[in-house]
Amino acid sequence: MKTNLVTHAHIEIEKIEQEAWFDLFTTATDNNALNSSVTCKRFGTSVALADPTTPIFTFNRVLGLGIGKPASKAEVELAIAWMNEYAAPSYALQIASTTHPDTIEKQVQAKGLKRTGNGLAKFYRNATPAVSHPNQSSLEVKIVTPQCAADFGHVVQAGFGLPVSVIPWFSALVGRPKWKIYVAYDNSVPVACGAMYIDNNWAWFGIDATLVEYRGRGAQNALIKRRITDGISAGVIGFTAETGQPSEGEEDNNKSYSNYLLAGFNRLYIRPNYVNK
Known part of the structure; x- marks a missing residue:
């Protein structure tokens, strides 16, 4: 069973x-x-x-x-x-x-x-409530409204170093059915982001980006906790996310990997990449 x-x-x-x-x-x-x-x-x-x-x-x-x-x-x-x-x-x-x-x-x-x-x-996590991270972030996490959609697009582009063409593309997710889009702000400055896609009572977390100068301030921990809380309220029974698998012995040094473990996610398996070269 x-x-x-x-x-x-x-x-x-x-x-x-x-x-x-x-x-x-x-x-x-x-x-x-x-x-x-x-x-x-x-x-x-x-x-x-x-x-x-x-x-x-x-x-x-x-x-x-x-x-x-x-x-x-x-x-x-x-x-x-x-x-x-x-x-x-x-x-x-x-x-x-x-x-x-x-x-x-x-x-x-x-x-x-x-x-x-x-x-x-x-990663997989069940729908138990999220616990607070020991070090609370001073950044404020907000769910993004259409009026502020570009905040999300700009953080995605700058945080990942992607072409500027992605800004309107990712901004268009705000308000789209099944998506909840979040940005962390330092006062009024958008500095980090994350997204949640919900379907059939399951939720996927992704598009987690933080501007270089704001890394290490707990933005992603706060974004993960907010999405878990909102997902449970929306009836989610299972959560998932993925990060790059660190080399053996380097897991604790990979912030994205560690953030999900600290939030109660478990790594179920590693999915390999087969690349055309």
């Missing part, structure tokens, strides 16, 4: 993440004025995301291959062919551990994609 529950959690956290990212990309494709280079497509249980003007695999990847049911060879080949046409050359396929990965890995590697890096740590 416990194994079945763990497998169910794996599937749900993969699904909610891929739906959040697909909706994020749909936000741009619904209005090409936001970012005309962005496109996305579904292939069976998976989604493909492409933005060749932002040549990092976060914005150019396939999620969900084999989630729910094994991926067919045709599905894998169609996804790779589509990525070769629309994505930045260094795109990635991310294959979860619940998808019978041995079979998919062989197909992916036969197409020239190689496993690289440490992968992503996939």
